Amino acid sequence: MDLLQLRYFQTVARYEHISRAAEELRIAQPSLSRAIARLEADLGATLFDRQGRRVRLNQYGVIFLRHVDRALSELDDGRRAVREARDTGLGRVSVASETLLTVTPLLGRFRAAHPRADVRLYQSNAEEMDRRLRAREVDFCVASQPLTGTNFESVELKREEVLLAVPYGHWLDGRERVTIPELADEPFVSTRVGHWQRALLDRLFAAEGLTPLLSCESDEPAASQDMISAGLGIGLIPAVSRQAGTETRVPVAWVHVDAPDCHRVLTLVWNRDTYLSEAALKFREFTLNTPFVTRHLPEPRGGQASDGPAPADAPRRL
Numbered sequence: 001m002d003l004l005q006l007r008y009f010q011t012v013a014r015y016e017h018i019s020r021a022a023e024e025l026r027i028a029q030p031s032l033s034r035a036i037a038r039l040e041a042d043l044g045a046t047l048f049d050r051q052g053r054r055v056r057l058n059q060y061g062v063i064f065l066r067h068v069d070r071a072l073s074e075l076d077d078g079r080r081a082v083r084e085a086r087d088t089g090l091g092r093v094s095v096a097s098e099t100l101l102t103v104t105p106l107l108g109r110f111r112a113a114h115p116r117a118d119v120r121l122y123q124s125n126a127e128e129m130d131r132r133l134r135a136r137e138v139d140f141c142v143a144s145q146p147l148t149g150t151n152f153e154s155v156e157l158k159r160e161e162v163l164l165a166v167p168y169g170h171w172l173d174g175r176e177r178v179t180i181p182e183l184a185d186e187p188f189v190s191t192r193v194g195h196w197q198r199a200l201l202d203r204l205f206a207a208e209g210l211t212p213l214l215s216c217e218s219d220e221p222a223a224s225q226d227m228i229s230a231g232l233g234i235g236l237i238p239a240v241s242r243q244a245g246t247e248t249r250v251p252v253a254w255v256h257v258d259a260p261d262c263h264r265v266l267t268l269v270w271n272r273d274t275y276l277s278e279a280a281l282k283f284r285e286f287t288l289n290t291p292f293v294t295r296h297l298p299e300p301r302g303g304q305a306s307d308g309p310a311p312a313d314a315p316r317r318l
Contacts, residue, residue, distance in 0.1 A: 003075075005039045006068050008032055009047065013065050016048075016055055073136065077275030091277030092118040096129045097142040098196055099221045102240065102266065106142075110286050117279035125194040133271045139280040140287075141269045144196035154269040157292040161263050162200060165228045165237040165252040172234070173253040180208045180259050187215035189224050189233040196264065197221060197236055204259050228252050238264045266292065 012021040012032070022029040040046050047061035057065065097103045100123055107119055124132060129141040134149055141147060147154070164183075166172045190212070191197045198217075205212045215233035218224070224235050229252050236257070268287055270276075276284070 001039060001042045005035050006072060008035045009039055010065070010068055010072060012036060012048070012055065013057055013061060016057065018055060073273075074275075076136075080275060080277070090114060090117045090279040090282065092120060093140070093277065093280040093283040094120040094122065094138040095140050095142065095283070096122040096124040096132050096138045098123070098125060098129070098144050101222060102144075103142050106287060106290065106292065109290065110283055113286060114279065114282055117282065119279075119283075126196065126199075127194050129269075133269065133274075136271065136274045139270060139274065139276055140283065143267050143269050144264050145199055146267075147269045149271065151271050151273045152269055153272050154267040155288060156265060156267050157287070158266045159263055160239045160266075162236050162238050162257070164234060164255040164257050165225060166234045166255060167229055167231045168251055168253055170234065170253065172255050175255050177256045177258045180204050180210065180257070183212075183234070184210050185213065187233040188212050189216045189218075189227045189235040190214060191221050191224070192217045192219055195219075195221060197224070200262070200264070201236055204257070204262060207259070225252060236262075 008021070008025060008027075011025055012018065015021045015024070018029055018033060022032045025032065036047070043060075043064065045060045046058065047064055048055040049058050095103060095107065100121065103121065107121060111117065111119055120138075122132070122138060124141070126143065126145040126147065129138075129143055130147050130149060132138045133141060133147065133152060142157070143154075164172070164178060172178055188201060190201050193199075201212050216227055218227075222241075225237060225241060227233065228235050228237075237252075237254075268284070270284070
């Protein structure tokens with residue numbers, strides 16, 4: 001049994017198809033089949049049920065794959081640790097977030113405190129963040145939706161109200177509060193399914209037995225305010241976006257939504273089975289000991305909507 005055989009087995013197990021696995025591994029199908037046969041002979045048990053080029057993991061294959069995944073992951077982590085220690089001193093920390101605006105101030109402060117850290121940032125929706133964590137492609141996710149992997153751990157960073165943004169001159173411009181039933185016939189600017197804004201919008205409407213009317217669905221949450229300001233619809237926007245965007249652009253009015261749980265919860269999530277470089281460990285410590293806040297700007301016109309007193313943002317330790 002050697003490392004190459006284990007890599008071959010892992011790839012065949014993922015595809016459950018000899019020709020597809022051979023194509024990815026860039027080897028001939030007969031060579032791959034022989035390698036798997038030698039591995040099975042070494043183990044004294046077949047790992048796949050064969051149906052032509054199509055194969056299925058059997059009970060022994062499922063058991064063996066669990067250990068192979070763990071062993072190869074440890075080896076990959078070891079390579080990464082050596083490479084990062086050699087190249088950067090502190091190593092690399094990789095972070096995924098649904099919106100980059102959310103984590104930019106935090107990462108800026110971290111880079112200032114640890115200039116030798118190699119920081120990588122990825123924009124991902126919830127499904128992609130879940131996959132990246134499971135595949136150990138990122139160290140942390142700053143998520144606005146629950147990520148529920150069995151090996152995931154999380155800490156709440158911030159809880160903030162989500163407001164309704166409307167274009168100036170809209171009938172809600174100047175209103176203090178609005179209920180969901182009042183918005184039943186209003187066109188909404190939102191994100192596609194998979195993003196937290198859409199999940200919140202659908203949940204609030206479903207609680208009233210309603211379905212939101214959508215005028216625009218996008219993959220770019222940061223563009224929502226611009227589209228609302230242009231009169232394409234109304235939309236749910238977190239307080240942090242209002243604070244960051246009002247100073248220079250995006251004129252909209254703000255209204256409180258009179259509905260329970262109309263807020264966003266930001267959490268830091270990581271896979272406890274993933275190797276963390278020194279940079280990643282320092283990032284986690286820095287994040288858990290730094291109030292997750294954004295700069296406050298003058299109150300915008302309309303609706304008297306505000307964030308209220310600064311929340312107690314000290315994170316909860318697990």
